[in-house]
Amino acid sequence: MKSSITIALFASLLAVGSAARAADLLDEVKARGTLRIACEGTYPPFNYKDEKGKLTGFDVEVAEAIAAKLGVKPEFTTTEWSGILAGLQAGKYDVIVNQVAATDQRRQTFDFSGPYVISYPQLIVRANETRKLDTPADLKGKKIGVGQGSNFAELAKSIEGAEVRTYPGAPEYLQDLASGRIDVAINDSLLIPYLREKTKLPIKAGAPIGKPDSNAIPFRKGSPKFKAAIDKALDDMKADGSYAKISAKWFERDVSKAPAGR
Known part of the structure; x- marks a missing residue:
């Protein structure tokens, strides 16, 4: 009897632990109140520090707009490209907004938003x-x-x-x-x-x-609500004109679309 109760209790604890580990990233981000964003910080005009040391650039403004759409504050981490994907895999941040190509190999490890930049x-x-x-x-x-x-x-x-x-x-x-x-x-x-x-x-x-490459935003696998929220934020930005405004500021065109002749 005691053995059966112990086994049942152990199984219950495992189920609770598994459910906690499987929590959707959107729930974590909302509870925390911040979206943790990684970028290089040395990749102008996408992300870099200006003469006053402030992080700025196209990717930074896109990430800030996404965080606003999610109703949370952006929290940036800068790191070298050589270790940025490993840091995401280790859970040091929630997303990378740094012109990451959504390759088949990377999709084996991460989920991605829809494309937000097309370039070559x-x-x-x-x-x-x-x-x-x-x-x-x-x-x-x-x-x-x-x-x-x-x-x-x-x-x-x-x-x-x-x-x-x-x-x-x-x-x-x-x-x-x-x-x-x-x-x-x-x-x-x-x-x-x-x-x-x-x-x-x-x-x-x-x-x-x-x-041509389609660049997207990678995050950990298994968070369908988070993916839907990120995709909706990007779609809403394109619909309300805020994406086009950011894009025109940095590139004088809408970079969510392939340039003519490519």
């Missing part, structure tokens, strides 16, 4: 570059700089005969590009106009390379 990989070259560096064949034997662990790194590694060098973030490899230590870099096409406008580095946009 693009080469970055020195301003005085005269060599033909347009196709993967042109890049054979060349040094390519990319962010460690990024989808651009995977693209670069697929280019036959290229020497791929990985860096913690864009500032490091763009500096090496400008100084001639690498031949080209690869990054998001949306980054190039900002760099041309805001930095003094002698670099320019090169040729598009690879296929």
Whole structure:
């Protein structure tokens, strides 16, 4: 009798513990009153610190708007790209808003929102570059700089005969590009106009390379209410014009849609 009661009690406790672990992320976020958001903080114009040290950028404003739609406050963490996905998996934050491509491999570990940015990989070259560096064949034997662990790194590694060098973030490899230590870099096409406008580095946009990417917001698996809430927040932003306003501020167009000709 005692044995049966003990077993039943143990099973009940396991069920309660399992239910607690399976709580939807939306319930946790609402109870906490904050949405914990990770980004690099060194990736202009998406997310970076301005001259006063304040975190700003397109992704930051999108994340702040999503938090407002959820009725909670945004709480930001900045971390290097190389460890940002591992931090999400470890539960250090709820979401990453940092131009994360929703690849099949990443979907094995995380759930994703619907796409909120459509862009494509693009080469970055020195301003005085005269060599033909347009196709993967042109890049054979060349040094390519990319962010460690990024989808651009995977693209670069697929280019036959290229020497791929990985860096913690864009500032490091763009500096090496400008100084001639690498031949080209690869990054998001949306980054190039900002760099041309805001930095003094002698670099320019090169040729598009690879296929367009749909970037989305990753979070832990098994939270359907949270996914629905994030998707609704993004849809509402697009419907009420707030997304278009943020997008136009940073890119002069609606980046939720593919650019003409792509």
